[in-house]
Amino acid sequence: MKVIAVAGGTGSVGSTIVDGLVEYGKHKVFALSRTERPSTGAVNYLKVDYSDIDATTKALEEANVNTVICAIAVISPESNQAQKNLIQAAAQSRPTKRFVISSFDTLHMKEDVEIAPWWGYTFEAIDMLEKTSLVYTRIANGWFLDYYGMPHWKTNLEPWLNVLNMESKWAAIPGDGGVQASFVTSQDMSRFVARLMDADKWDQISAIRGVTLSLDELLQMAEKARGKLFITGLESSY
Numbered sequence: 001m002k003v004i005a006v007a008g009g010t011g012s013v014g015s016t017i018v019d020g021l022v023e024y025g026k027h028k029v030f031a032l033s034r035t036e037r038p039s040t041g042a043v044n045y046l047k048v049d050y051s052d053i054d055a056t057t058k059a060l061e062e063a064n065v066n067t068v069i070c071a072i073a074v075i076s077p078e079s080n081q082a083q084k085n086l087i088q089a090a091a092q093s094r095p096t097k098r099f100v101i102s103s104f105d106t107l108h109m110k111e112d113v114e115i116a117p118w119w120g121y122t123f124e125a126i127d128m129l130e131k132t133s134l135v136y137t138r139i140a141n142g143w144f145l146d147y148y149g150m151p152h153w154k155t156n157l158e159p160w161l162n163v164l165n166m167e168s169k170w171a172a173i174p175g176d177g178g179v180q181a182s183f184v185t186s187q188d189m190s191r192f193v194a195r196l197m198d199a200d201k202w203d204q205i206s207a208i209r210g211v212t213l214s215l216d217e218l219l220q221m222a223e224k225a226r227g228k229l230f231i232t233g234l235e236s237s238y
Contacts, residue, residue, distance in 0.1 A: 002197055003095075005030040005046065005065040007072050007086055010037075013104050013186070014071030016156045018043055020190025027197055030063055050082040056089035064095045067197060070102040070125075080121040084128055091132040098202065099136045101125045104189065106181070107140035107207060126204075137202040141189045142182030142210060148222060157186055163215055164222050170231040177216035184210030 004021055008014035009031025021029045022042045030044045031037075037045040046063055048056045060068070068090045074083050083102055090096045103122045113120040122138060129136040146155040148166050164171050192208050213221075223229055 001027055002066040003028045003030065003064050004067045004069060004197060005032055005060065005063065007032040007048075007050075007068060007070045007083075008102070009033065009043075009045075009071065011071060011073065012157045013073070014069075016186045016190045017069060017071055017193050019156070020187065020192075020194045021197070024191070024194035026194075030065065032059075050085045053085050053089045053092070056086065057092040060089060060093035060096050065090075065093065066095060067098040067100070068096060069100040069193065071104065072102050074102045074121045074125075075118045080124065083121070083125055087125060087128050087132070087134070091134055097135060099129060099134045100193070101129070101136060101138040103138040104141055106142055107205065135202055137196075137204055137206045139189070139193060139206050139208065141184050141192070141208040143184075144189070145183045145185050145210075148218075153185075155186055164219065164230070166222060166226065169223075169226055169228055170233075171219050171222070172233050173215050173219065175215075177219070178214050180212055180214050181218075182209050182212050183218070184208055 004027050006014050006018050009018045010033050014031065018029055018031050021027060029042060030046050032048045033045050034048065036047050039045060046059050048059050050056060068086065070083050070086055072079050072082055074080050087099060090099050101122060108119045110123055144157060146153055146157045147160050147162065148164055150159055163173055188210065189208060196206055219230060219232065
């Protein structure tokens with residue numbers, strides 16, 4: 001049994017990962033939280049202030065945390081700094097050996113940062129981790145199917161419109177619609193992450209391949225589910 005701490009464990013992706021770890025039942029689970037919370041069932045909470053690196057280190061050590069999973073939504077300079085501070089705290093914590101970067105998304109490379117500037121934060125984290133003794137990985141899970149099943153699909157994720165609007169029945173497809181992507185539910189992602197905790201070795205990229213579809217195929221499935229053709233448009237870039 002390992003001790004796993006999930007930063008952002010009360011957020012949408014983080015709470016889903018916590019659920020997956022609890023369902024798996026093989027490890028002790030802590031959710032890191034900025035506020036004091038009582039333990040609930042199989043989930044324990046650790047209050048942390050990410051701006052205080054030494055205090056965060058102490059919290060990880062006192063809980064004997066082996067692995068930190070960062071599920072903070074790293075989309076701003078402030079949240080980027082929180083992850084960097086957490087990396088530093090994990091590197092200083094004697095029992096902590098492994099770190100999962102907050103990157104539960106499609107597999108993006110440095111050249112993709114022009115599309116979504118916040119993806120650059122992933123590579124800042126990687127550069128920092130390379131200077132530590134921590135074993136690390138990032139999860140490339142593709143696109144979450146949850147968004148297309150709301151509100152009927154039970155999920156912790158918040159609504160987010162991307163290429164399809166299931167309610168209003170419209171689609172904005174990038175390119176010619178032939179681009180393929182991998183789709184997975186957030187729950188299956190969390191089950192993958194839970195089992196990854198058992199692995200003796202980690203690759204620096206841990207990829208999940210769910211259902212592979214072109215965006216045109218996704219649109220056809222959406223139209224079949226809604227029983228009506230969508231209003232569609234093609235976008236020059238994504």
